[in-house]
Every structure is written in structure tokens, then in C-alpha cells.
Amino acid sequence: LKLPLGFQYASAYAGIRKVEKDDLALIVSDSPAEAAAVFTTNRVQAAPVRLCKKHLRASGGKVRAILINAGNANCATRTGDAVAAETSRAAAAILGCKAEQVLPASTGVIGVELDPTKITAALPKLAKRLSPRRFLDVAGAIMTTDTVRKTSTAEVSIGGKTVRIAGMTKGAGMIHPNMATTLAFVMTDARVPAAPLKAMLSEGNRLSYSSLSVDGDMSTNDTLTVMANGASGASVTAAARGLFQEVLTHVLQELASQIARDGEGARKLITIHVSGASTDSAASRIARAIANSPLVKTAIAGADPNWGRIICAAGYSGAVFSPSKVDILLQGVPVCHNGLAAEFGEAELTAKLKAKDVKIDFRIAGKRQGTARFWTCDLTEGYIGINGSYRT
């Protein structure tokens, strides 16, 4: 792994999870990094999400560390705000920075009080472990129902200097008040001014995490941050923004698609591409409706080339289009032409649909240019098994 310069990582077991598996982690920038973040839009927001927003305002976005715990969402509890503040302060004291330079993030069960002394007691050990090489440890410590660690890295040359971007993420359903949520942390050693960093994160998020659905639920804790510490010596000037945006978006898309592939009970990553819609936003509505349809997701689970369910989901998406102009391709094979059944070899296509990657192309003929790409996973018995008896 080629990691950005000037960041250190550590994880430890603080006793928050019932099973002994690291549940506390730190990501530290050696110098204050320019930070931007995107949070859940759920009206029910966990204490760490609220405190993150406050800290970003108070610090002017100059952040030193992210303090993450798994096993407890610190949401809908009596002491949530105090716990988030106290643990951030404790981390700041050890790192020698201000409390508002620490961003807290939590994932796990909702409605259960989080004991802050578990975190404060583990912090000295955690700080001692900080190392530029413990990136993967942190990626592992933030996992809940995830079955694999999810990371993505990229390098790009800007102004003759090498810039690195590394991201890690967790999440297997879009939300699990009881044991999951989506968290993503992206680090880069480029120097990026505040305003373009925010804008680029927002655009990257639109094309990745906002184009991702496992079960259509949305967490109380979702947090996506990017920290740019400038340790590479390279600055993302106006001229380099297009390139940096592309690489950042790529890293975010790699992270988001890993979440879909690891969706609870999922056996397949489904990539949906819509083209020819009236606008990008209309294309996105169509893609989202297809991605959220349990009937489409179960059909793909069963390797069933059931295009009727796909055009039907598009039909209720709210986007305006003419069904008679629609072509649908599954794994590149046309199954619907001009809104009607196309001839295809059923046995052959069924075999192709047994792959781990399934591609749905939804093309609307005509002059319109709206496109969208969306990721989801198939819906299997496994999802029910994982979620039907989670808390108890």
C-alpha cells in the first residue's frame, strides 16, 4: 500500500464490542489537515455526527485526528453528547491539540449508553501504537457486519510531485442501528484549499456514496470525511482540480462499490448504468428505483433475466420517459428492445447472470444525455438471516 505521507494510524480493543476484536481507532495527521465531511441527512442524528459538525466549524476545518469506535452508535442515549465531547477532549489532550481538532465517529447499536471510560482508559495505549503502517488495522477495527476490509489507494502526479490518496470504509447494509452504518475516511497528502476540497468531496460523494444502496435504509451515523495535510508538498491548484477530482471520485467509487459487493447476504455486485434520460438527476432516479427494487434484487440473486421487473421499477421512479424507447441489456445481452421482449438465449444468459458482477444497462433512445451509474447488491436469504435476529 502506498499511503499518503504524514498520517498515522492505530487500533485497540477497548471492551465496547462483546467479542474481543479491536473496536477503537485513531487516524492522526502529523500537522493540521484541511478537512471536509458529508453526514447523514437523517433527522435522527447520533451525538458524534452533531459534534463533528460543531468541531469543523470551531476549528475552521483544520483537523488533527479522527477518533472512531465500533460496537456502539452513541445515538439516542441520555449521555451521548457528553460522551462524544469527553472522549474527543481526552484524545486531544494526548495528541496535544484542541478538542475541536478531533472528529468523533461511532457505529454500532442504537439506544444503549456508551461508557466513555472504556475509551478514555484505552487512549494512552492507542496513542502509543500510532504508526504510518497501521492503516489496515484501522480498516479492520471499524468493521461490523462487514466480511472484508474495504480500502482504496491511488497515486497521481501534480506539479511534478507525487500525491497519494488512501481511503477506508465500512458498511454492509446502508444502516444498522444495531451494528452498522456507513463510515468512510479518506486521507491525502496533497494540499487543497478549503472551498475546493468541500466542492470536490461533494461531487465525489454524489457519484459514489450517494449512488449506492444496499437496502434503501439510511443510518443515523453515516460520516464521510476527507483530510488533506499537504505533506507531499504538492498543491492542488485550479489547473489540477479536474485531475484531483477524478482520482478522488475514483477512490470513493471503489470504496462504495466494495460496500455493495459486501452487502449483507449479498453474493453479487450489481452495477446499473442509465443513459438517455432527460437529466442526470432523472437518470439517477431511474437507477435508484431499479437498485432499490426487492423484485429486481431477488431476480438477480436467482440469475433470472427478468427485465419486466427492471422496466417496471423505472416506471415508478418518478422520472419521465417513454417506455417504447427503452432498451435493457443484462451482462451486455439485449433482453428488451423498444420496450418489448428481445430475442435472447435464455440458458446462455442465465449462465452469465451467475457471475459475481452483474451489469444492468438501461438505455433510453433519443437525444437526451442524462446518465447515472449506481451500485447495489442482490437480495438473498442471507440478508434476512443477518437482520432478523440481530439485536437479540
Place this chain on the structure above:
Amino acid sequence: LKLPLGFQYASAYAGIRKVEKDDLALIVSDSPAEAAAVFTTNRVQAAPVRLCKKHLRASGGKVRAILINAGNANCATRTGDAVAAETSRAAAAILGCKAEQVLPASTGVIGVELDPTKITAALPKLAKRLSPRRFLDVAGAIMTTDTVRKTSTAEVSIGGKTVRIAGMTKGAGMIHPNMATTLAFVMTDARVPAAPLKAMLSEGNRLSYSSLSVDGDMSTNDTLTVMANGASGASVTAAARGLFQEVLTHVLQELASQIARDGEGARKLITIHVSGASTDSAASRIARAIANSPLVKTAIAGADPNWGRIICAAGYSGAVFSPSKVDILLQGVPVCHNGLAAEFGEAELTAKLKAKDVKIDFRIAGKRQGTARFWTCDLTEGYIGINGSYRT
């Protein structure tokens, strides 16, 4: 069953389904009945839905018969419009009425041509079978993945005369391009003028079928009709409208809740009641988000009193409310008070959640009066099994 006067019913096997089970049905009013209907709002609409709308306009809403087939949705096919028109004409010829007085309805596989001669050949036999007592035969013939016939009847006295309402419905997922859809046919022997009949059906639909979700999908063929033939001699005057509306809504709610209870793979009927929202429409958004959340539905399947998933779904519904004012009751037991965990006996509540009827109360404290009632079902492995290998 106390059925409305002046209606006759018949069903037969026309060879549309692969298995030999009645797949063609007629509902006939002896005299032209005032008819109103609600259809799917999907942009992809089946040929019979389009023709129904045309026939209602052409006949001024004076309808003699409904011609229904199961086993083929007559949707997204080359010949769909011609098939719907030809079979309606054939039924009209046998019944001695105009083609526009026949409303066609289809349910079944999408994208497969429907052979009209199967229907026209069976029509003479079907017409001969017409009888006021074959109501349940028709309720059976329209079933697809349904496991039980779904009917509801009511009687009410209007102006000293007895008026009867009888309805039948089918549907087990909200949509199955391959073998299902929602159809509902309501007959009454009251006389109801066109405008109030439309208005009352619309209001009844809002409180029943529009407050029902099995999997969040919406069919290309959904059709809900009401026929009022006046055979009782009683007229629903302005003064009697409130009462008639209540009874009609009750019948529709009984039908809709039977669909939720029979949802594919469902073991439980979930009734969600939201109160204290800013408006009825905000309450409905909250109820719908809870009803559509796979995480809530799997938790109920697992008898897990997981209120965090419920408040979380409400949080992303788009409705504005203060989480700290929310109380949640499961089976009447408070599990969340003022947005925080309430004390409850877990074992006792888990036992109560094993019932076939589960009630979720979502109460927002304060002066607002918006309420909604919504029906759904739990999400089990059975749903995946039914939908993962349907077409093949």
C-alpha cells in the same frame, strides 16, 4: 355471504395459466352500473389499464362488466392493445352491450404475448356459468401467488333500505411483472352518482390501498374499480355520503390488510399507526418509511423489539419532527420514550411479538394532529424464495 343484488359472476379455465386452474373471470351487472376506478401511476402501463381508461370515458362511466384474466399481464407486448380491445368486444357481444361497457383487467407475466383466441373461445362457456352465487369462484380465479382468497362484505341501511357492498382482491407482492399485481373489484347495489362515487373511491383508496406496502414495488397493472348498480333501490344522497364512505373505506381496508397479511413469504401482518405529525401527509410519509424499511420488517420477522430501526426509518422519511418527542410502542408496550430507550421486559415483549398481528405505534408528543394508518408484512426468507426464481 350477503352479496349486492343485480350482479353475476363466473370463472373458467381458458388455458392461459400453465396449471389447470381457473384463469378467466367475468363480473356482470344486470343493468349498467355507475363505475369509478383507480389505476397504477407507473409510467409503464399495461394495455388493459389503458383501455379501461378509454372505456370509462367512452361509456360515461356506465359499465356492464369486468373481464379479468390471470396468468398474463398483457403488458409490454406487441399485440397488447389489440388483444385487450378484441376480448372486450367479444365479451360485449355475448353480454349484449357495447365494448366500452366492458372493463378489462389482467395479471401475470409481463412481456409475453397473450393469445386472444384462448379468451374468446372460453367466453361462451363463461357466460353460461354466470350466477349471482359464483362470487368466490371469481375471487379464486384472479389469484396468482396469493395463498388465500380475499373478500370483504358489508351491509348498511340507507333511507330505510338495505345496501350491500362486496369486494374481492388479489395481490401478494405489490407487483410481480411475472405473476402478480394488485386487482380489486368492489360491487354495491346502492345508487351513487358519478362525482361522489369517484370522490369516495379516491378517499377510500387513500386510506387503504395507498396505505399498503408489501415490498415497495408498484405494478404496471394495478386496478381498483367500484360499480354501483342501484339494484337495492337505495340512493346514496348527500346526507348518506358520510356513512357510505365509512362502509366503503372499511371494505377497502379489509381487502388491503388481507393483502399485507398474505404478502409473499409473510408470517405477520404489521399495522403501523402514526400520530402527532404536522399533517396527515407527514404522518403518512413516516408510516410509509417504517413500512418499507427492510430492517424493520426483518426485525419484526425475528420478533426483535428493535425500536432504533423504527425511529431511524422515520428520520429519513422526509417528514419534519423532533426525535426527542417520539414515543414508540410495540404491541402496546412502550419501548422508546422521548426518543430514548424505555424500560421493558424483553422476554415478555419478544413473546408478544411472535403473534400473527404486530402493531407499531409511533407517537409524536405535542399539539399536532396528523395521523396515518399503514399496513405491511414482515420480510422473511420466503419472500426471497418466491421471487428469486419466479420466471425460470
